[in-house]
Each structure stands twice: as C-alpha cells, then as structure tokens.
Amino acid sequence: MKGALTTVPIIKELDIVGARQSGRNLARDLGFGSVDQARIATAISELARNIYLYAGSGEISFQEVQGASPVGLKIVASDHGPGIENVSKVMEDGYSTSGGLGAGLPGVKRLMDEFDIISDDNGTKIIVVKWLR
C-alpha cells in the first residue's frame, strides 16, 4: 500500500530548506501534530544536509505507507556519493568528520520510528518512517 510519491532533488544548499518544507507539509496533510511535524522536518533537514555535504547531490523522496498504525510517512534519502566508510561509527553520538555536532544520524534515528541505512561504493540510501499515533 503506497501513497502519492514526491521527490525533491538536493543539489544546492537551499534545497535543504525546500525538502524540509515539503516534508512538513506532507506530514501536516497526513494528520501529524506540530511536534511530529517538527521532528520529521528536522530529520529531513539532517538527511538533506548530509547529501549536500558528503555526496554533493542526491534526492529525498516521500511516500505514504500503510501499516500496523493507520498511516505513516516514509522518507528515502539517496545519493550516489562515496558511501559511508564506517556506518557504525556515524551512528555514534558526537562523531563527525565535518566539524559538526555529530548529532545528525543518531539524532534522525531518535526523531523517527524506523531507520535503515544502506551504504556502499555506489552511494548511500537512508530509509526512515514516522507512524501517525
């Protein structure tokens, strides 16, 4: 069961803002409250920035999913960058190769309900889902 799919390309820095605005609007339309809208938008912001920062370009796509809980928002962040060398390391709080806070990916995992990451030489794909409660 899949709902309408929207894809936002991440090419320039301002696309980060565009992606999180699209995500927030979709979340609101699906019935998410203001706190979850902020969580979803923040998670998208982190994922989009990672694409821009480490892969140069990529895309974020949104999907409505049906499951145990009535409805959920699935977000897929994908790029064809160099991939993440050490996935378990980037999931540690405070680890950063760019001088950031190192809160990005572990933070995204806490903000969302489901989190999956696939990364190799061909790029990185991160799939997250937030369920409507």
Next chain:
Amino acid sequence: MRIPILKLQNYLLVSVQIELDDQTAMQFQEDLLGKIHETGATGVVVDLTSVEIIDSFIAKVLGDVVSMAGLMGAKVVFTGIQPAVSMTLIDLGIHLKNVQTALDLEQGLIKLKQELEEK
C-alpha cells in the same frame, strides 16, 4: 537574506522571522558580531518565537555565536524557543548547555539586566 539587528540602549535585539537556511544563519553570525563591535553592546536578545525548525547545523551556529559574542564581552540570551523545537533539539541530543534562555523577549531583557548588573 539578512536578519535585522536592532539596537536598544546597551542591548541588541534580534527577532528571527524567517526560516533559517545555512547561509542566512552564517550571515547572521557575522552580522551580529560586527554589530556588537560597532555598537559596544553588552547584551543581546535573540527571539526565536517564529523559528519552527532548529537542526544540528543551525544549533551549532547559534551555540557558536554565543561563545563568540562571549569572547567579545557580550552576553546572549535566546528567547521564545517553541515547545516542538525544544523537544526535537533534545531528541537530537543537543542540549545547548552554555546557552542562556528565557521564555519571551521581556523575560530575556530582565535576565540580561540581572546578569549584567551582577558583574
């Protein structure tokens, strides 16, 4: 996009009314430090009531500007952080421990006055 910085006596007042992108946040950092230098302001209130998202990058920029202003001798207080924003920041693991905050602009000014008089 530039965020306006207003001067009121010895203080600078900033109300962030737009969605913060990376470039705007970095520009704000530079503008605020420049304005502190130019006016000799000892305190700054940054009102974040209209800000709906603070991610880890924006949080770092905001936290850094507090430290930078501190090095120059000015205190910064953030006000009006929305409930949803504070919840997401804690989820992200960002506690902004060295950052002074207050409920609203008025409380922020009171806090600044108290802190600056104590010295």
